[in-house]
Amino acid sequence: MNQLVNKSVLVTGASSGIGAVYADRFAKRGYDLVLVARDRTRMEALAERLRRETGVAVDILQADLTDAGELAQVEERLRSDAHISILLNNAGVSTASSFADQSPDEVAKIINLNITALTRLTSAVAPRFAKTGDGAIINISSVVGLAPEFGMTIYGATKAFVLFLTQGLHLELGPKGVYVQAVLPASTRTEIWERAGWDMNAVPPTMEVDELVDAALVGFDRHETVTIPSLPDADQWKTFDTARQSMISNFNQVHAAARYHLAS
Ligand SMILES: NC(=O)c1ccc[n+]([C@@H]2O[C@H](COP(=O)([O-])OP(=O)(O)OC[C@H]3O[C@@H](n4cnc5c(N)ncnc54)[C@H](OP(=O)(O)O)[C@@H]3O)[C@@H](O)[C@H]2O)c1
Structure with missing residues (x-):
């Protein structure tokens, strides 16, 4: 059993996959937990095991984060519970179908969970973290966010x-003592693929979820802003980000670039 650290981590999407493994790892580091997802039975089983194995306190908040009322209860917990020092925004959904085959309601559902809920939870906790000058926010992004080619x-x-939200918050909150990390997993063996309706024979090479989370936590311990556990050469990300930053001083101009001048 680890020495208890008297801080807790709120984990969204804690009932399976990446969130459940993060919960396990933070409990083993001595953090108390607040587990958030819809499936109470699975969270209770995880909570019972982690209490027994590690001695930490584990609380369960059953919530559908696409339901405004249930989301508000989680927001309130983040605002008022000074014990919570890490927010792990992990809950997310995907879909195998292409944009033209998705109904507006399906599209909205993905945005509601992956963007709206994540942003509202971050917004609920950030002022408290900024005021106390500590705390961490881990946002689970994806390499898909860098690759429209994946379809x-x-x-x-x-x-x-x-990813953008994390980079922006790193600049805003970092100087106030708040650490913000984006984790970009590539294909990882979890239920997300089946839930999204993928043909499992078409899934790309896949990392085991324990390896993914352990690598992401190495990035967390190093206080990386962007962690891409599967990318073999870290310099590729650095080169990409440096190219992006080199454009910034050129964006604001009084005149359009020469290539957009009307031919006379
Ligand atoms: N696996 C990959 O290949 C991969 C790659 C890149 C990024 N990611 C990202 O990793 C994160 C975790 O996904 P995963 O791979 O671990 O998949 P997963 O096993 O399907 O886990 C998704 C989690 O989100 C929860 N969830 C889904 N809808 C919810 C809702 N409406 N309200 C509250 N919780 C909800 C699920 O719990 P309930 O069903 O109990 O609510 C579950 O705990 C996601 O953000 C995903 O986009 C995954």
């Missing part, structure tokens, strides 16, 4: 939002 347009767009 998962709405899902990827939500994950690009999560």
Whole structure:
């Protein structure tokens, strides 16, 4: 059993996959937990095991984060519970169908969970963390957010939002003492693929979920802003990000670029 740290982590999407493994790892580091998802039975089983194995306190908040009222209860917990020092925004959904085959309601559902809920929870906790000058927010994005070529347009767009949000919050909250990390998993063996309706024979090479989370936590311990556990060469991300940053000083100009001048 680990020495208890008297802080807790609120984990969304804690009933399975990446969220359940993060819950396990933080409990083993001595953190108390607040588990959030819809499936109470699975969270109770996980909570019971983690209490027994680690001695930490585990609380369960059953919530559908796409339901405004249930989401508000989780927001309130984040605002008022000073014990919570880490928010792990992990709950997310994907879909195998292409944009034109998705109904507006399906599209909205993905945005509601992957963007709206994540942003509202972050908004609920950030002022408290900024005021106390500590705390951490881990946002689970995806490499799909960097690759429209994968053909998962709405899902990827939500994950690009999560990456941008994290980079922006890193700049805003970092100087106030709050650590913000985006984790970009690639294909990882969890239930998300079947839930999204994928043909499991068409799934790309896949990492085991324990390996993914353990690697992401190495990035967390190093206080990386962007962690891409599967990317072999970290310099590829650095080169990409440096190219992006090199454009910034050129954006604001009084005149359009020469290539857009009307031919006279
Ligand atoms: N697996 C991959 O290949 C992969 C790759 C890149 C990024 N990711 C990201 O990793 C995160 C975790 O996914 P996973 O792979 O671990 O998949 P998963 O096993 O399907 O886990 C998703 C979690 O989100 C919860 N959830 C789903 N809808 C919810 C809702 N409306 N309200 C509250 N909770 C909800 C689920 O719990 P309930 O059903 O009990 O609510 C579950 O705990 C997601 O953000 C996903 O986009 C996954």
